[in-house]
Amino acid sequence: MSTFVKPYGDTRDDGKVQLSFTLPVEWSEAADEAARQLVAKMGFSEVAVAEGRRIATGFSFFVVYASTPAAVDLDGIAAPQTKTQTMSMDEIDAFVRENVGRKIRIAGACIGTDAHTVGIDAILNMKGYKGDYGLERYKEFETFNLGSQVSVEDLARFVKDERIDAVLASQVVTQKGSDVTNFTALAEILEAEGIRENVLLIAGGPRVTNLLATELGYDAGFGRGTLPSDVATFVAQRMADRVLA
Amino acid sequence: MELRIDSGIVADARRLSREIAAPVSTFIAAHSTVAVERSVLRLLGVDGVCADDAPVPNRVLERLGPGRLSGGAARPIGALVAETGRTPDDVASALAEGTLDASLADGVPEAAARGALERYVRAAIARIDGRREERERILQRLPQGRSPLLYVIVASGNIYEDRTAAVAAAEAGAQIIAVIRSTGQSLLDYVPFGATTEGFGGTYATQENFRIMREALDAVSERLGRYVMLTNYASGLCMPEIATMAALERLDMLLNDSMYGILFRDINMKRTFVDQHFSRMLNARAGIIINTGEDNYLTTADAVDQAPAVLASQFINEAFAHAAGMDDAKIGLGDAYEIDPALEDGFLLAIAQARLARQCFPNAPLKYMPPTKHMTGDVFKGHLIDAMFNLTSVMTDQTIHLCGMMTEAIHTPFLGDRVLSLDNATYVMNTARHFGDEIEFKRDGIVERRANAVLHDARALLERVREMGLMTAIERKTFADVKRSPDGGRGFEGVFERAPSYWNPFADALEPQTAGAA
Numbered sequence: 010m011s012t013f014v015k016p017y018g019d020t021r022d023d024g025k026v027q028l029s030f031t032l033p034v035e036w037s038e039a040a041d042e043a044a045r046q047l048v049a050k051m052g053f054s055e056v057a058v059a060e061g062r063r064i065a066t067g068f069s070f071f072v073v074y075a076s077t078p079a080a081v082d083l084d085g086i087a088a089p090q091t092k093t094q095t096m097s098m099d100e101i102d103a104f105v106r107e108n109v110g111r112k113i114r115i116a117g118a119c120i121g122t123d124a125h126t127v128g129i130d131a132i133l134n135m136k137g138y139k140g141d142y143g144l145e146r147y148k149e150f151e152t153f154n155l156g157s158q159v160s161v162e163d164l165a166r167f168v169k170d171e172r173i174d175a176v177l178a179s180q181v182v183t184q185k186g187s188d189v190t191n192f193t194a195l196a197e198i199l200e201a202e203g204i205r206e207n208v209l210l211i212a213g214g215p216r217v218t219n220l221l222a223t224e225l226g227y228d229a230g231f232g233r234g235t236l237p238s239d240v241a242t243f244v245a246q247r248m249a250d251r252v253l254a
Numbered sequence: 255m256e257l258r259i260d261s262g263i264v265a266d267a268r269r270l271s272r273e274i275a276a277p278v279s280t281f282i283a284a285h286s287t288v289a290v291e292r293s294v295l296r297l298l299g300v301d302g303v304c305a306d307d308a309p310v311p312n313r314v315l316e317r318l319g320p321g322r323l324s325g326g327a328a329r330p331i332g333a334l335v336a337e338t339g340r341t342p343d344d345v346a347s348a349l350a351e352g353t354l355d356a357s358l359a360d361g362v363p364e365a366a367a368r369g370a371l372e373r374y375v376r377a378a379i380a381r382i383d384g385r386r387e388e389r390e391r392i393l394q395r396l397p398q399g400r401s402p403l404l405y406v407i408v409a410s411g412n413i414y415e416d417r418t419a420a421v422a423a424a425e426a427g428a429q430i431i432a433v434i435r436s437t438g439q440s441l442l443d444y445v446p447f448g449a450t451t452e453g454f455g456g457t458y459a460t461q462e463n464f465r466i467m468r469e470a471l472d473a474v475s476e477r478l479g480r481y482v483m484l485t486n487y488a489s490g491l492c493m494p495e496i497a498t499m500a501a502l503e504r505l506d507m508l509l510n511d512s513m514y515g516i517l518f519r520d521i522n523m524k525r526t527f528v529d530q531h532f533s534r535m536l537n538a539r540a541g542i543i544i545n546t547g548e549d550n551y552l553t554t555a556d557a558v559d560q561a562p563a564v565l566a567s568q569f570i571n572e573a574f575a576h577a578a579g580m581d582d583a584k585i586g587l588g589d590a591y592e593i594d595p596a597l598e599d600g601f602l603l604a605i606a607q608a609r610l611a612r613q614c615f616p617n618a619p620l621k622y623m624p625p626t627k628h629m630t631g632d633v634f635k636g637h638l639i640d641a642m643f644n645l646t647s648v649m650t651d652q653t654i655h656l657c658g659m660m661t662e663a664i665h666t667p668f669l670g671d672r673v674l675s676l677d678n679a680t681y682v683m684n685t686a687r688h689f690g691d692e693i694e695f696k697r698d699g700i701v702e703r704r705a706n707a708v709l710h711d712a713r714a715l716l717e718r719v720r721e722m723g724l725m726t727a728i729e730r731k732t733f734a735d736v737k738r739s740p741d742g743g744r745g746f747e748g749v750f751e752r753a754p755s756y757w758n759p760f761a762d763a764l765e766p767q768t769a770g771a772a
Contacts, residue, residue, distance in 0.1 A: 031670035064673040065422035127438035127454045135736055136518045140553065140627050140663065154520070156744070157441075181454075215454075 013080040024076040026053070031070050036063035044071040053077055095242045098142050105149035108249035114151045115144060115244065116167055117177035118159035121191035125181035126157045128213050132177065132237045141236040150241070161195040165202050175209040175244045183216050189225065196226045209247050211240065255649070255693050257609050257705045263713050264614050267566070270716040271573035274724050279577050282531045285524065286758065288315055288443070288748035290532045291327040293494040297378040297760055298331060298342040298371065301461070303447045304350050311495070312444045313350035322356060324753040328371060333362035336370035368757065375759040379539070385504040386541040389481075392472075396481040398429050402622065402647045402655035404679050405485070409434035409666045411453035413463045417470045422669055424474045424482045427676040430507065430654065432485035433467055434666075435459050440490025440519055441744060445499070455666065459486050459496055464503035483507060485545070488533050489515055491525070491745045497533035501540035507586065507654070508537060511547035512574040513567065516728060517736045518550050522746035523725055527574075534578030535764035542584065545654065546571040549590035549623035551734050557592040557627075558600075561607050562711035563733060564589055568611060569716060570724075572618070579766030582617035586654050590623035591643040595635075599700055601642055606704035608650035614709075622647045624658025636660040637678060644682035649690035655679065 018025025028048060034040050041061040048056045053075035060072040096104060105113060117129045131138035133154045135145045145152045155167065168176055178195050180188035192212050199205040212222040212230040222230025229243055292311035302310045314331075315323060322330045334345040337358055348354035359367070406428045408416040413433075420431040436453035439446075449466060450458040457463060464486065471482045483506035488496040493510065500508050512530045515521035537544055548567050551560045568587040575585045589611050593600040611620055624643050629636045640658035647655045657675040659667045667675070695701050719727040731737045 029670070031668065031673075064670065065425040068422055068669060070670050070673060125438065125454075126441055127436070130438055130441065134519065135734070136550065136553075140629075 011085070012083040014083055015080045016077060018076075022080075024078065024080075026075060026077055028073045028075065029071065030073075031064065031068055033067060034069055035067055036061060036069040040069045041071070044069075044073060048073050048075050052079065095236070095238050096245070098147055098238060098241070101238065101241045101245045102147055102149045104249065105245050109149070109245070109252055112149050112151045113174045113244060113248050114153075114172060115175045115177065116153040116155060116164070116171065116173045117144075117179065118155035118164050119157040119179045119181070120159055120161055120164060120195055121180070121187060122158055123180055123182045123187070123191070126179070128181055128215065129154065129177060129179040132179075132213065132231075132235070132240055137237050139236060141238050143237045144241055147241060150244075161191065161198050164195065165198045165204070168199065168208060169202060169204055173208060174248060175211060177211050177213055177240065180212070180214040180217070183214075188214060188216065189221075192222075192225050192227070200226075209244060211243070213240075255609070255690050255695055257606070257613055257695055257702055258697065259610065259613060259702075259706055259709055263709050267569045267614070267709070267713045267716055268572070270713065270720045271566075271569040272576075274570055274716065274720050275573035275577055278527050278574075278724055279531070281524070282528050284752055285528050285749055286326065286752055286756065287494075287525055287528050287745075287750070288312075288323075289492055289494050289525075289529050289745075290758070290761075291315060291323060292492075293498045293532065293536075294327050294758055294760055295331065295342070295346060296495060296498045298328070298346075298374050299378070300331075300343050300346040301447075302343075302347065307447075308350075309444050309447060310346055310350045314346045317349045317352075317356050319356065320750065322359065324750055325755045326752070326757045328759050329364070329367050329755070329757050330356060330359035332367035332369075332371040333359035335374075336362055336366040342371070342374055364755070368759070371759060375763065378760070379763055382501045382536070382540050385501060386539070389504055389506065389541060392475070392481050396475055396479055398481045398483065401619075401651075401653045402679075402683060403429040403483070403653060404676055405430035405432060405654055405656045406672050406676065407432045407434050407656070407667070409456045411436065411455070411457050412451040413449055413457050413466050414451065416457050417467060419669055419672070420467060421470055421474045423672045423676065424471065424478060426673040427680050428482065428657075428672070429480070430483040430485055431467070431471060432507075432509075432656075433457050433459070433463070435487050440487070440492075440515065440521075443491045443745060443748065445492050445495050459499075461499040461503060464499055464505060468503050468505065485509070488537070488544075489547070490519060491515075491521060491529075491748070493526075493529040494532045494536065497536040497540075497542070500542060501536050505542060507543045507545055508533075509547065510534065510537065510544040511588075512571050513728070513733065514547035514550060516738050516743065517734045518547075520738065520743045522743035522749065523728055523738055523740055524749045525743075525745040528749060530574060531578050532761065534575055534580055535761070535766075538579040538581070538584065538766075539764055543586050543619055543654075544575065544580070544584065545586040545621040546588045548588035549592070552590045552592035553627050555735060557590070557594070558597070558603060560734075561603075561708045562715050564607070565610065565614070565708055565712035566715045566719070567733070568615065569712070570719075572615065577766070579764070582615070583619065585615070586619045586621040587611065587615055588621045588623060591625050591646060591658075592623075592627050595625075595628050595639055601646070602700045603704050604643075604646050605650060606701045607708060608646055608652060609701070610705040610708060612651050619653035621654040621656070622652040623656050624662070626658075626662050629658075629660075629662035631663060633660040633664070636662060637674070640675065640678055641682050644679045645686055645689075648683040648686050649693075651690060 015024040056075040134143040137143035217230040295311040408419040434456035437455040485507040488508040488510040548564045637660040
């Protein structure tokens with residue numbers, strides 16, 4: 010069985026959509042026509058340039074309505090990979106209180122020679138990132154930001170001495186594979202110290218993927234676009250799993 | 255539309271803030287920081303980077319060592335200038351490269367060292383004055399237009415793309431352009447060098463980037479017949495160095511807050527207090543308008559609850575700016591339209607806060623920040639919230655208006671987003687231009703009651719802070735629910751006590767007569 014759907018303007022299956030975009034050209038009648046043809050080339054029909062105007066020297070702005078012939082079969086859509094549903098800060102704090110029963114101790118650092126604290130600060134600093142509060146703000150996290158250029162030895166010692174639950178290791182610089190080298194060194198030293206099993210080990214950085222991180226023996230990896238609450242949710246849920254286990 | 259507020263409480267708040275700032279000023283007068291000393295070097299003409307990319311000012315401080323530094327960087331540099339007959343820039347480069355030994359400075363008499371720098375100090379002050387006068391002359395010829403001044407941000411990471419975006423925004427009505435810095439620059443204890451084309455969520459603040467943008471905006475200002483201002487960020491660990499570069503490159507505004515770095519970036523409080531003072535003395539001389547960061551209280555906590563903290567912080571920022579010799583006309587105190595759009599009468603509360611600030615600080619170029627926290631992927635609703643923000647700004651007579659972006663929650667603004675935002679502000683402010691003059695507040699209505707309650711609570715907060723002392727208050731989570739210790743946080747290692755022989759020729763030249771008095 011198939012259930013095809015198209016955008017709905019005012020009649021079923023009319024396929025109506027609205028688009029707006031800027032073209033790097035001076036406005037003219039020809040620019041309007043360029044916008045129309047562009048949208049037609051995207052595969053739309055009944056293209057109407059509702060608005061086209063100059064917005065700056067060499068730039069024009071357009072609002073376009075059009076119909077799409079495309080439709081999708083709802084029944085043919087596989088449920089997407091279930092990414093952990095991110096919770097809000099208040100939800101996470103409540104979740105930790107209920108399921109972990111104590112504050113979670115988190116340490117973050119830019120390891121090796123990397124001085125780019127952009128990522129780790131976006132995740133840890135009170136201010137957070139894109140309006141999403143950093144982990145310092147969570148009531149149920151005790152957060153330690155060790156800053157930049159932290160040696161893996163110092164980090165491992167800190168984890169042991171401070172009984173850290175979750176370690177966030179950040180690498181922005183990736184020249185000559187320095188990120189992989191540093192991440193690996195950290196995993197190895199935690200293993201050698203016999204504390205790897207006690208902690209959640211998390212890698213972060215613009216080039217980090219979950220796949221890379223798990224290959225390196227990490228519990229998770231967070232890349233570009235990660236919000237503090239994404240990391241917080243992961244830490245809270247894994248900690249709760251550990252308490253249950 | 256005047257709010258009936260108790261002017262006695264306003265006077266109390268101002269007095270309390272002076273009393274809060276005074277002991278901190280005493281501390282400031284007895285200390286310096288590596289960033290202040292690097293600024294002294296930059297003002298003397300020291301610039302450039304070493305072979306390993308370390309900025310020369312940073313390397314020079316390492317070469318001088320803490321012993322010599324406690325007397326200020328100027329004295330040993332002056333001594334070396336006297337001894338070698340070379341310029342400060344030359345001796346600094348030689349020190350940095352290791353071809354000149356700092357110990358050569360040690361035997362030189364004090365008077366010779368000071369005398370050798372005299373003309374460089376005079377030249378630096380003259381250059382700052384020249385840039386200020388240049389701005390004043392251009393503004394006579396090309397007035398920037400009426401307020402609220404429309405302020406937009408560019409943030410591509412590439413200074414050349416930023417330039418294109420800035421010129422387009424100016425043409426679309428922007429009166430002020432801010433170049434957002436790369437995330438994390440505030441935590442770098444050095445200033446990057448040269449033109450930059452890569453950044454994270456923003457573009458590095460460098461002196462060359464400042465120059466590139468100022469040049470482009472000067473050109474578009476001439477073409478449009480109105481002066482377009484340029485803004486950057488004197489916050490973080492290099493606050494005074496950025497202020498120095500901004501003064502030299504004729505930036506017009508700088509984000510600069512006396513407490514933001516402490517609370518929201520975990521920068522050491524002593525470092526911040528000393529750095530902000532020197533920065534603001536430079537800003538005062540350069541005629542640069544500062545923008546304070548009270549909006550941050552609202553984005554990290556509930557805007558309705560934080561209203562008294564915003565007002566209290568405005569008073570404290572004003573007190574510190576006055577202590578650095580700044581005029582009211584250059585103190586752009588901050589606030590933001592961050593009340594939850596779902597809250598009934600939230601618009602009324604926003605008006606109360608914005609108008610209250612206007613009446614407490616009648617001569618300040620108030621900086622009004624747009625909604626960010628409650629913006630979502632629904633750009634249509636976002637555009638509407640921005641319109642209400644625009645209305646609040648024009649009716650309560652705000653001065654610096656950071657235009658809200660309907661795509662706030664989605665991406666750094668597209669060129670077209672900025673234009674739609676400017677169109678929104680231009681339309682609302684034009685159609686409602688004199689609305690504020692035409693209406694009166696209902697006596698003891700929602701707006702007046704709210705304004706008076708906020709004022710009352712702000713005074714109470716300032717009383718508590720005065721009693722504890724500002725540093726202790728910050729240690730006890732009085733602001734933004736953040737706890738910071740006096741000796742904790744970033745950059746503390748860069749704070750040092752001034753030796754009895756300490757000499758900073760620029761502080762001597764710029765220090766207002768009344769500041770620093772115990």
